[in-house]
Amino acid sequence: MNERSLRSAPESAPEPAQGSAPTLELRDVHVVHRARTGSLFRPDLVRAVNGVSLSVRRGQTIGIVGESGCGKSTLARVLIGLQRPTRGQVLFQGKALRSTAADRRRLGRSVSVVFQDPSTALNPRMSVRDALAGPLIVHGKQNPAQREARVRELLDLVGLPASALDVFPRQISGGQRQRVAIARALALDPEVVVADEPTSALDVSVRAQVLNLLADLKERLGLGMVFISHDINTVRNVADRVAVMNAGRILEFGPTEDVFTDPRDPYTRTLLAATPTLLPAGRSLL
Numbered sequence: 678m679n680e681r682s683l684r685s686a687p688e689s690a691p692e693p694a695q696g697s698a699p700t701l702e703l704r705d706v707h708v709v710h711r712a713r714t715g716s717l718f719r720p721d722l723v724r725a726v727n728g729v730s731l732s733v734r735r736g737q738t739i740g741i742v743g744e745s746g747c748g749k750s751t752l753a754r755v756l757i758g759l760q761r762p763t764r765g766q767v768l769f770q771g772k773a774l775r776s777t778a779a780d781r782r783r784l785g786r787s788v789s790v791v792f793q794d795p796s797t798a799l800n801p802r803m804s805v806r807d808a809l810a811g812p813l814i815v816h817g818k819q820n821p822a823q824r825e826a827r828v829r830e831l832l833d834l835v836g837l838p839a840s841a842l843d844v845f846p847r848q849i850s851g852g853q854r855q856r857v858a859i860a861r862a863l864a865l866d867p868e869v870v871v872a873d874e875p876t877s878a879l880d881v882s883v884r885a886q887v888l889n890l891l892a893d894l895k896e897r898l899g900l901g902m903v904f905i906s907h908d909i910n911t912v913r914n915v916a917d918r919v920a921v922m923n924a925g926r927i928l929e930f931g932p933t934e935d936v937f938t939d940p941r942d943p944y945t946r947t948l949l950a951a952t953p954t955l956l957p958a959g960r961s962l963l
Contacts (some may be wrong), residue, residue, distance in 0.1 A: 698771055699732035700868045700901050701756060701788060706730070706765035708751050708925075725751040726762070727925035733869050738895060738902040740916025740933065742909050742948070748925040749905045753873045756903060758784045786816060789862035793874040795854035799846040805832075805857050806842040812864040831860040835890060852883035859890065869901040876911065888915055909948055913937050921945045 706729045712721040725748045733739055733756075741749045754760035755767060758774070758781055767774045769787070774780050792798040799808055809828040813819055819827060829839055835856040846854050855875065862870055872891060876884040892915060895902050906912050912919055912933070919936050921929040921944065929942040940946045 699734050699768070700770060702732040702766075702768040702771075703752075703755065704730050704766040704768065706752075706755060706762045706767065708748075708755060708760060709763040724925045726755065728765075729925075729927055731920065731927070731930075733901045733903055735868055735901045736895075736899050737918070738904055738916045740912035740919040741903065741905045741922055742907065742912045742919060743922035744907060744948075747922045749922050750873055751925075752922070753790070753871050753903070753905055756869075756871050757788055757790045782816070786865045787868045789865065789867040789870050791855070791859055791862050791870060791872045791875045794878040795851060795858045796846065796878070798858050799854060799861075801846050804843055804845055805837075805849075808846075808857060809861055809864060812861060816865060818865065827864070831863060834863060834894065835860045850883075851879050852887060855879060855887055856890065859887075859894070863894070863898070866898075867900070869903065870895075871903045871905070873905045874907070875904075877906070877908070884911075891915065909937075909952055921948065 706726055707724065708726040710723045710725055712723050714721045727748070729752060731739065731752075741752065743749050751760060755762055758767075761776065769780075769784055774784060803811070806828055809831050810824050813824045813827060818824070828842065832839060832841060837853060837856055837860070841849065841853070841857070846857070849857070855878075859875075870891075875891070876887050879887060888911065891902070891904075894900060904912065904915050916933050918931060919933045920927045921936065921940075921942065923944050929936055929940065929945045936945065937949065940949055
């Protein structure tokens, strides 16, 4: 299947081969929830993820864009192992993940997450030093002196001074808290980082700084990244390839510029029409 037919297909499909094997791969993943409506014998079902196939490689940023409620955050939970699919397969380094403690630890070491709101993602009773050392302790990494050195290295990676080690989340700004959350996500040298709306809770003035930091870290560390957002402008600027999601399905998928300059699905055209600055001069999508 060529790229053009892949992007116009109604169902999502695996990416074409790009040399390196995928670190993470979803194959026809479904997540179905029971709604509170309906009856005991006829419950209403919500198809949060509906037949999604996707792969993530090191050095690549996949953008997932769609309106609130389209299923992108549920998809993020599947990718990081917090949500088991109702049906379908999740493969890590080419092997199907099982529901065992060993597989969960293996995934947790190689796939990390940056959540939307750093004020709730960080424990308010833990200092920055303890927050960054926590993953190293849980996974039995290094002795105390080595952990201290690693914590300082992480702070430097995200552009924070060593003086931030002994402060608590409430004592620093939202942008600084998100930098700490990013540093914690990098603690175990992951292969893939899933960033779920990482700038939506931040002031406009610091969003660009955090986005630039993520882009820089991806290049420096060779990370694979899944960047999830409802902001199509942001996704266009950070992603190499983009998936447009609605009602649990990926409706369109391909290289970012191809999707944004030549959208095939009516839903993609509707999203772009709501952001006129993305339209080519003199062209109407509707």
